Amino acid sequence: MKKALHFGAGNIGRGFIGEILAKNGFAITFVDVSEEIIDALNEKGAYKIFLAGPEKEEQLITNVKGINNALEPEKVSAALVETDLVTTAIGPKILPKIAPLIASGIKQRKQAKKMRPLDVIACENMIGGSQFLRQEVYRYLDGPERAYADEYLGFPNAAVDRIVPKQDHTDPLSVTVEPFKEWVVDESQLKAPALKLTEVHYAKDLEPYIERKLFSVNTGHATVAYTGADLGYQTIKDAIKDPKVLQRLRAVLSETRALLLAKWDFSAKELEDYHQKIIARFENPYLSDEIVRVGRTPLRKLGYNERFIRPLRETFARGLNYQALLETTALIYRFDDPKDEESQKLASLLATRPLKTVISETTGLDPKKDHVLIEQLATCYLQHK
Numbered sequence: 180m181k182k183a184l185h186f187g188a189g190n191i192g193r194g195f196i197g198e199i200l201a202k203n204g205f206a207i208t209f210v211d212v213s214e215e216i217i218d219a220l221n222e223k224g225a226y227k228i229f230l231a232g233p234e235k236e237e238q239l240i241t242n243v244k245g246i247n248n249a250l251e252p253e254k255v256s257a258a259l260v261e262t263d264l265v266t267t268a269i270g271p272k273i274l275p276k277i278a279p280l281i282a283s284g285i286k287q288r289k290q291a292k293k294m295r296p297l298d299v300i301a302c303e304n305m306i307g308g309s310q311f312l313r314q315e316v317y318r319y320l321d322g323p324e325r326a327y328a329d330e331y332l333g334f335p336n337a338a339v340d341r342i343v344p345k346q347d348h349t350d351p352l353s354v355t356v357e358p359f360k361e362w363v364v365d366e367s368q369l370k371a372p373a374l375k376l377t378e379v380h381y382a383k384d385l386e387p388y389i390e391r392k393l394f395s396v397n398t399g400h401a402t403v404a405y406t407g408a409d410l411g412y413q414t415i416k417d418a419i420k421d422p423k424v425l426q427r428l429r430a431v432l433s434e435t436r437a438l439l440l441a442k443w444d445f446s447a448k449e450l451e452d453y454h455q456k457i458i459a460r461f462e463n464p465y466l467s468d469e470i471v472r473v474g475r476t477p478l479r480k481l482g483y484n485e486r487f488i489r490p491l492r493e494t495f496a497r498g499l500n501y502q503a504l505l506e507t508t509a510l511i512y513r514f515d516d517p518k519d520e521e522s523q524k525l526a527s528l529l530a531t532r533p534l535k536t537v538i539s540e541t542t543g544l545d546p547k548k549d550h551v552l553i554e555q556l557a558t559c560y561l562q563h564k
C-alpha cells in the first residue's frame with residue numbers, strides 16, 4: 180500500500196485531505212501535537228466523515244495512524260524516509276515549525292540512498308504555500324543535502340477548498356464537512372507525476388486558481404465574518420441572512436471579480452457562477468460555522484499578500500472599485516475575540532500606537548507609496564459607528 184505522511188490532523192486534514200488520500204489507496208500517518216487526536220487515531224485506525232446535507236451521508240476512512248511530533252519527533256523523520264507523499268494542512272504560521280522535522284527526514288532519505296522523487300504539498304490558505312515551506316526546509320539543509328532535495332523533492336503549490344467548521348462530535352475523530360470540495364495542484368512543480376491523485380485537478384499554472392479561491396471564497400467568507408461580528412452574529416449562516424451582510428458580501432465579490440477578470444482568463448459568466456455558488460455554500464443550513472473560526476488570526480488575514488490587502492492594492496493600482504473591500508478591511512481592526520491571541524494583540528496595538536502606524540505595520544502597506552490606502556483605511560475605521 181502507498182504511504183502518505185500528513186501534517187495537521189485537524190478539520191481540513193481529516194475532513195478533506197484524508198478523504199482524498201484514502202480514496203487514492205494511501206495508508207495515512209497523521210502528524211499532530213494533539214494527544215487526544217493522535218491517541219484516538221492509533222487506537223481506532225479509522226474515522227468517519229459526514230456530509231453536511233439533507234442525507235448526512237457518511238464515509239469511513241481506514242488505514243490511518245498518528246504520530247505526536249511534540250513527543251516523538253524522531254518517528255516523524257523515520258516515517259518521511261519511507262513515505263510516498265507528504266501533505267500539510269496545519270496553518271501558514273506553523274509551517275516554519277515543522278520545517279526542521281521535514282528537513283531531518285530529507286537528510287535521512289539521502290543517507291538511506293532513496294533515489295526516488297517525493298512531493299511535499301502544503302494545503303494551506305496562502306499563495307505559494309509549498310514553495311514557502313521549501314524555503315523554510317532548505318534553511319536546515321547543507322549544500323549536498325540541498326542538491327539531493329533539488330533532484331528528488333518537489334514542493335508543488337496547491338489550493339484547497341472545502342468548508343470544514345469547528346467540530347462538536349463526542350468522538351474526537353469524526354468530522355462534518357460541506358459536500359463541495361476542490362483541490363488544485365501546480366503540475367509544473369511536481370517531482371513525482373506518476374503519483375497523480377484522482378479527484379485532484381492538476382493545473383499548468385496555479386496562480387489564477389489560488390487567486391480565484393483566496394479572493395473569492397476566503398475574502399467573501401471573511402467579509403461575512405467581520406461584517407457579521409460587527410452586527411453581533413455568532414455564525415456565518417445567521418450573519419448571511421442579514422441583508423446588510425449579504426449586500427456587503429455581494430459588493431466585495433463584485434470588486435474581486437472585476438480584478439480577477441482583469442488579471443486572468445476567466446469569463447464573466449464563469450466567475451459570476453462561481454461567486455453565486457460560494458454564496459449558496461455560506462448559506463448551507465446543514466453547516467454551522469462560527470464567525471470566530473472564519474475571522475481567526477486577524478493579523479494573518481491583514482497580511483500584504485492576503486485576502487484583503489492584495490485585492491485592495493491591486494484594484495487601487497488598476498483604477499477599479501474597492502470601497503466595499505476598504506470598509507470590510509477597516510472592520511478587521513474592530514474584530515474582538517478574547518480567545519484569539521492575534522485579535523487581542525491587534526486591540527493592544529490600537530490602544531497604544533498611532534492608528535496609521537498600526538495600519539501600515541499590520542498590512543505591510545508603505546507609508547510613502549501606499550499613503551492613500553492607509554489614509555482611506557484610517558478614515559473608514561474612524562467613521563464607523
Ligand SMILES: NC(=O)c1ccc[n+]([C@@H]2O[C@H](COP(=O)([O-])OP(=O)(O)OC[C@H]3O[C@@H](n4cnc5c(N)ncnc54)[C@H](O)[C@@H]3O)[C@@H](O)[C@H]2O)c1
Nearest residue numbers: 187188189190191211212268269270271303304341342343
Ligand atoms: N477548515 C477549513 O475550512 C479549511 C479549508 C481550506 C483550507 N484550510 C487551511 O488548512 C489549514 C488548517 O486549517 P484547519 O481548519 O484544519 O485548522 P485546525 O486547527 O482544525 O487544524 C490544524 C491542526 O494542526 C495542529 N497543529 C498545530 N500546531 C502544530 C504543530 N506545531 N505540529 C503539529 N501539529 C500542529 C493542530 O493541533 C490541529 O489539529 C489552514 O491553513 C487553513 O487555512 C482550512
Ligand SMILES: O=P(O)(O)OC[C@@H](O)[C@@H](O)[C@H](O)[C@H](O)CO
Nearest residue numbers: 304339340341342343397400473
Ligand atoms: O482558514 P483561514 O483562517 O485562512 O480562513 C477561514 C475560512 O475562510 C477557511 O478555513 C474556509 O473555510 C476554507 O478556506 C474553505 O475552503
